[in-house]
Amino acid sequence: MISAGSLGGPRKCIYATKTILQDIETIFSGRIWPDLASWDDSSDKHKLLYKPYVSLPSPLYALFNLAICSLEADGLYHAVQAGISIRSFPLNHGADINGSYMSSAFSIRHDSSSTEFLFFGDVEPDSLVSTPHTIDIWRAVAPKIPSTLKVIFIECSWPSGRADDMLYGHLTPEHLVAELVALARQVVKHRNSELAPRISARKRQKTRLVNNEELLDSLKGLHIYITHCKDNMTSGECEPMRQLITDQVRELVKAHQLGAMIICTEPGMHISMFLRIGELTIPDALDRYLRSDYQQQNFFQNLSPHLIHVPIS
Secondary structure (H helix, E strand, O other), rough: OOEEEHHOOOOOOOOHHHHHHHHHHHHHOOOOOOOOOOOOOOOOOOOEOOOOOOOOHHHHHHHHOOOOOOOOOOOOOOEEEEOOOEEEEEEEEEEOOOOEEHHHHHHHHOOOEEEEEEEEEEOOOOHOOOOOOOOHHHHHEEEEEEOOOOEEEEOOOOOOOOHHOOOOOOOHHHHHHHHHHHHHHHHHHHHHHHOOOOOOOOHHHHHHHOHHHOOOOOOOOOOOEOOOOOOOOOOOOOHHHHHHHHHHHHHHHHHOOOOOOEEEEEOOOOOOOOOEEEEEEEEHHHHHHHOOOHHHHHHOOOOEOOOOOOOOO
């Protein structure tokens, strides 16, 4: 938002739920901030476009490179640019005397490979709300872990020890790991269902509970990036709060033996998508192929894209 006025090149689209776009509209109104955005895709004077109201079938979308932008939580993936689709999920984000605050999580998918990553906005623990939403996300993504969903970005704003009534709609390491345990149970349930006889999912859920032993390494292959860590502005501690919180989450995940990799999100971190062939990155695989360690037929049959994270300082 700070650099919006200096954006160059073609107009940029702002993708969000309609209510969020309407909130942003009050910022880019010519009063708080210059009038930089528009709902009208024919308005050339604006640098930003809230959403082009275009609804085209997928082949036409690819042909004209138009955005189909409807990020409401309707259980569907919506294309935002060629080859990239997004599914939105609702989240709880605390409450006050005026009512509840809602947030969103987005699953961002590379369509041709079906690989995706999950990005959370602000989120309150399911254990503290009357209508849980995060569990619905875990149920939706559990069948994809870790085959096509390998990366989750999720907040953990506060360090261990903060009281529940002081969370303001955010997570601590204890609450985050409780959510990851809930995810792990959904992953194990799905894997068990793949092996179980063909009985109704409702009946199977009632008759088969996941025990703690089954959670061992159930999230192996999943990378959890910790975001939105709030700095302690009064402490003289030298260690960044994001590192302290990440270490606390990592220790709790290790204690539960979930197998997930916990990563501290650093300023300037670069995360890329690489192709893999089996267990090799593309450069290694090409090197082996050129040295005739791979047959050409096997080389292309085993080619499969996956989401790979590469932090670069």
